[in-house]
Amino acid sequence: MTASPTILLVEDEDGLREALAIVLRRAGYQVFERNSAAEGLRAIDRESPDVVVTDLAMENPLSGMDVLRHARQFSPATETILMTAFGTIENAVECMRLGAFHYITKPINSEELELLVAKAVEHRRLVAENRNLRQRVKDSCRFDNIVGASPAMSRLFEQITRVAALDTTVLLNGETGTGKELVAHAIHDNSPRAPRSFVAINCGALPESLLESELFGYVRGAFTGASTNKKGLFEEADGGTFFLDEISAAPMSIQVKLLRVLEERETRRIGDTRSTPIDVRIIAASNRDLQAEVAAGRVRDDLFYRLNVVSLRLPPLRERREDIPLLAQHFVQKYATRFHRPTASIDPAAMRIVTGYEWPGNVRELENVMERAVALGGSDRVGVEDLPPELSVRHGSGAAVSEVGVVMTLEDAERECILWAVKRCEGNLAQAAKGLGIGRTTLWRKLKRYGVQVGEDEGGGAS
Ligand SMILES: Nc1ncnc2c1ncn2[C@@H]1O[C@H](COP(=O)(O)OP(=O)(O)OP(=O)(O)O)[C@@H](O)[C@H]1O
Ligand SMILES: [Mg+2]
CATH class of the missing domain: 3.40.50.300 (P-loop containing nucleotide triphosphate hydrolases)
Incomplete structure (x- = not known):
């Protein structure tokens, strides 16, 4: 269990700051409160918080813009969210240009803020994880x-x-x-x-x-x-x-x-x-x-x-599963460069599937899968939908715990279960839907989302 993410809250209006601090603490964050931009800068230096939430227009001499600049310069991994009054939207645009994560307009809707903070925390985590993985790929390339x-x-x-x-x-x-x-x-x-x-x-x-x-x-x-x-x-x-x-x-x-x-x-x-x-x-x-x-x-x-x-x-690869994330990242970079694609990372759910698979074709198979995912994928991240569905089918059992010991998300488990059922029924969707206890349209819709080719509506063929 890692420590809870840290949030620095900079707001000169005491009532608002205290109210938001309560919301964020309740959401599980460790919150530092500061009532001026100058104090905010000092807190950035000392705490390197995961996320800064700062008011944009504070009393002189420093503003939220200075907090943002300071964070970008001295704690580059920190994500900054700005709170702006309705009339200062242009400043907010300028802030985005300076590298803010996002902005939120006053009056603050606490749910919206909570959501934004959660996104910023997740983004920071992913960036860190990717940087880490990239470094490790570099370090582990001993022979070209x-x-x-x-x-x-x-x-x-x-x-x-x-x-x-x-x-x-x-x-x-x-x-x-x-x-x-x-x-x-x-x-x-x-x-x-x-x-x-x-x-x-x-x-x-x-x-x-x-x-x-x-x-x-x-x-x-x-x-x-x-x-x-x-x-x-x-x-x-x-x-x-x-x-x-x-x-x-x-x-x-x-x-x-x-x-x-x-x-x-x-x-x-x-x-x-x-x-x-x-x-x-x-x-x-x-x-x-x-x-x-x-x-x-x-x-x-x-x-x-x-x-x-x-x-x-x-x-074989299955005897050294700890190399799988490194290799996957290595190939994603290799093919992103080759195909001039923006793809730079692999999303955690996709990575779980990749590390849990048996890889009978070993590194060559992994390389082919990543090449295809980068070539055909639409975004800058390889997602579950970019992987061939057979990777998700655990042979022999439909167990919802992957072999590397990571308990998967409900969504992953559902997908596994569904793909397994379809495979068991040899692509007969009506039969699979019945076995799963869901409607055929639901099954069809879900398969489509997983990137499985299904006939327009009728037809039992799923490949
Ligand atoms: N440790 C590794 N790091 C990076 N790429 C690898 C690694 N191992 C294999 N590959 C890549 O996987 C692919 C298959 O490797 P290679 O052709 O050397 O396998 P092989 O053992 O000779 O297979 P086969 O028995 O089928 O001929 C190649 O594209 C190779 O570059
Ligand atoms: Mg060979």
């Missing part, structure tokens, strides 16, 4: 663009630093989207080989014969169509780093040849009688358990042992 502050990622950063300096073969293991290619790049970039080339090939992406000629090259006449000599990628990578992605997908015949490269440190073009010595560092990656692949006979054990000199495991 690898974001992470969890203990697991800190350990990985250390390992990358250590391994990069050694010239050893590295095996990267981790589920899809956990950042294997990113880490391979980081190892290269932080190694003495950084000025030389980094060559990557995905062993699962090419048919066997093409993979072979890409890796090793060929001499003219080696096979039909080989009309010239061609260098292989191993030769291209000479002096640099060679990244063998999806190693377990390499056909057996290629595995034998890879083993030769690792053992002999030389490569031979298809159809050639001579080998060329090469100096490459090998980094291999797999999203499968290679030991199991060896046991199943899909990966040669001698190749596995050659590759498995130093192995790094990249933890």
Whole structure:
């Protein structure tokens, strides 16, 4: 539980000030009262209140405008609300230009003031939270663009630093989207080989014969169509780093040849009688358990042992949930810049959903979701409506407590419950509405608000 927000109330009319102070205290704020602008300035210096509520036209020499200027300059996180008499609206406009949060005209409606103060407090909290998050994103980028502050990622950063300096073969293991290619790049970039080339090939992406000629090259006449000599990628990578992605997908015949490269440190073009010595560092990656692949006979054990000199495991995102807000913020900034969008932050309800999701596609999936949210979102904040609805559906249960232990708002719980029901009924809205005990129109309206595509009225399809 954090301390209650602090409000500085500056008003020279005692009766009004005392009345407003009572209202604000009752609303749960800690209130400081001052009866002049000069006193107000001193209180700003001493208390750095969350919000200042000040009269605009006070007796000389200083006015509410000076209170505002002082707050902007010496306590920039403080939000200022001005109370103006009806006739001084132009001054109020000037105040907005100087950075006031808002103004309210006299006679003061206490409910209106309470609402405005609540908004100012919330705004200040969000600004602080965002600044904090942005700073943490910056601090946690240890290797260009690898974001992470969890203990697991800190350990990985250390390992990358250590391994990069050694010239050893590295095996990267981790589920899809956990950042294997990113880490391979980081190892290269932080190694003495950084000025030389980094060559990557995905062993699962090419048919066997093409993979072979890409890796090793060929001499003219080696096979039909080989009309010239061609260098292989191993030769291209000479002096640099060679990244063998999806190693377990390499056909057996290629595995034998890879083993030769690792053992002999030389490569031979298809159809050639001579080998060329090469100096490459090998980094291999797999999203499968290679030991199991060896046991199943899909990966040669001698190749596995050659590759498995130093192995790094990249933890899935669900094992390091504390990195999710950092990554989400990182991607929002990345795509806001790229798409020239004003989006700068993620709203707390959306963040709760994002941190509670399982992320089977790991960081890549999170990145895609944020890219889409920024590209399609209409405002400067990623909201719940910008997220794909399946993120809100907790698999297996409709529990209203998220796994990170944050109890959600009633609104979040309702949305979860509804989306879960629609999914259970495979998009049959009539059935879902019945199960939920609400009308179909209500359900339809709510789904629309959540950004779920629904047929104009009829039709059971919800995607
Ligand atoms: N820690 C991280 N910080 C920032 N971006 C990351 C991080 N991890 C992964 N990414 C980003 O997520 C995406 C997927 O990463 P990458 O391609 O390295 O995953 P991978 O493990 O190779 O996945 P696959 O097994 O499917 O090939 C990339 O766009 C990458 O930049
Ligand atoms: Mg990859």
